[in-house]
Amino acid sequence: MKGVTVWWIALVVLLASAGWCGAGEPIALGDEVRLEPIEEGVWLVVHQFAGGNNSLLVRCDEQRFVWVDTPCTDEATRLVHEWLERTFADPNVVEINTGFHNDNLGGNGYLLSRGVLCYGSDVTPRLIAECWTETVRKVLPYFEGEANKKYRDILIRQKLVAPNRLYPLTEGLVLKVGPETVEVHFPGPSHTVDNVVVYFRGRRLLFGGCMVKALASRTPGFTGDADMVAWPASVRKVLARYPDACIVVPGHGRWGGLSLLRHTIGLLEEYNRLHP
Ligand SMILES: [Zn+2]
Numbered sequence: 001m002k003g004v005t006v007w008w009i010a011l012v013v014l015l016a017s018a019g020w021c022g023a024g025e026p027i028a029l030g031d032e033v034r035l036e037p038i039e040e041g042v043w044l045v046v047h048q049f050a051g052g053n054n055s056l057l058v059r060c061d062e063q064r065f066v067w068v069d070t071p072c073t074d075e076a077t078r079l080v081h082e083w084l085e086r087t088f089a090d091p092n093v094v095e096i097n098t099g100f101h102n103d104n105l106g107g108n109g110y111l112l113s114r115g116v117l118c119y120g121s122d123v124t125p126r127l128i129a130e131c132w133t134e135t136v137r138k139v140l141p142y143f144e145g146e147a148n149k150k151y152r153d154i155l156i157r158q159k160l161v162a163p164n165r166l167y168p169l170t171e172g173l174v175l176k177v178g179p180e181t182v183e184v185h186f187p188g189p190s191h192t193v194d195n196v197v198v199y200f201r202g203r204r205l206l207f208g209g210c211m212v213k214a215l216a217s218r219t220p221g222f223t224g225d226a227d228m229v230a231w232p233a234s235v236r237k238v239l240a241r242y243p244d245a246c247i248v249v250p251g252h253g254r255w256g257g258l259s260l261l262r263h264t265i266g267l268l269e270e271y272n273r274l275h276p
Contacts, residue, residue, distance in 0.1 A: 029079040033071060038247060042205065044255060045080055047071035050143055050151045053103040056207050056249055057084075058200055061178030065093045067116075068198045068207045069251075070107030073154060077107025081114060094177065095119065096184060097163045098209040099195040100127035101135065101225075103251065108161040119173060120163025121186065123194045128160045131225065138224035169194060187211075187237035189227035191220075191251075197238055199245070206245040211235060213264045214253025220271050221252070228275075232268040235261055 027035040027043075036044040041059035045067075046052050055069035057080070065084065070077045084091045097105040097120035105128075108118050136155050143152045167173040173184040181201040186194075190211040198207040211234065213220065220226065239261045249255040 027083070029083055030076075033076050033079050035080070035083070038205075038249075038255060039203070042203065042247075044249065045071060047073075047076045047103075049073070049076070049103070049154075050148050052252055054209075054249060054251055054253075054255075056198075058180070058203070058205070059088075060180040060182075063088070063090055063092050064178045065091055066175070066177055066180070066182055066200075067093055067095045067111075069098055069104045069209060070095065070111065072102045072106040073158070074107055074110035077110045081110065081116075094175070095163075096173075096175075096182070096198055097121075097124060098184075098198060098207065098211075098251075099192045100124045100132065100160070101192065101210065102155070102158060102160060104209065105160060105163065106158065108163060109159075112161060112164060117165050118163040119165045119167065119175070119184070121169035121194050121196060122166045123169045125162035125166070127192070127194055128162050132160055135225055139222055142222060169196070172196065185238070185241065187241070188230050188234035190231040190234045191223075192225045193227060197242075199242055204244055204246040205249070206238075206242050206247065207249045208238065208251070208260065208264075209249075210251035211238070211264075212248060212250040212260050213267055214250045215256060215260060215263050216253055217250075217263075217267065220268060228268070228272055232265045232272070235264050235268070239265070 024037040032048040034046050038044055043057040045055040045057055049072040053072055058066045060066055093116050095111050095116050095118040111118055169186050172186055175182040183199045184196050186196045195209060195211045245258055248257055248260045250260055
């Protein structure tokens with residue numbers, strides 16, 4: 001009997017590690033885009049554009065999806081949107097941009113051409129118009145070397161498209177999508193002056209975006225548009241507002257729990273001590 005018990009335990013462990021008890025295997029869409037299931041109906045969309053860039057797809061009911069941020073380009077966004085249309089009957093998607101950089105909204109052009117509503121703050125279109133060209137100039141040194149040439153070329157040529165459904169940044173936004181309540185919140189300036197977080201209340205799922213660093217991050221990353229003094233205080237406000245969040249998704253790198261917020265605060269405060 002003991003042997004049988006051991007085999008049962010081994011089988012359960014095997015199935016769990018194979019993802020049978022979780023949300024499933026990653027789905028590759030071409031060489032640069034993959035979907036990583038986080039839980040039932042939630043996919044992390046990772047676009048390799050030099051480094052990995054996260055957006056988040058959440059199924060709120062049979063047909064309705066909320067997509068927070070987009071891959072960096074229209075082409076990568078098309079791959080994910082086509083997967084949605086192949087996989088689900090008549091999917092209805094709304095997009096929420098969490099900032100004005102291309103890793104937040106580089107796919108808006110494609111989504112708008114497909115009739116997807118793109119929500120963004122009223123500050124975001126102005127920042128695209130007034131700051132994006134300068135941001136590209138500042139960010140290009142992060143894309144050094146021959147391997148990154150294609151990304152540099154895209155960055156230089158890319159015309160960003162603003163969201164078409166605007167809300168006042170400081171007021172935020174609440175969307176009811178099926179049974180899910182989706183809250184868009186601005187805690188103050190951070191990695192950019194328009195970065196917001198998005199909280200799925202029913203799922204206790206927080207998309208922190210570029211404001212939140214992965215546990216593996218040892219530096220704040222690109223700080224060319226950041227408010228370094230306000231940033232840690234803004235993340236503290238997010239931590240205080242969503243103490244029940246179970247899943248926290250950063251803009252780049254691996255998702256986790258509330259420890260990502262504490263890690264981000266610590267990392268930024270340390271950085272500010274060393275760079276007063
Ligand atoms: Zn980013």
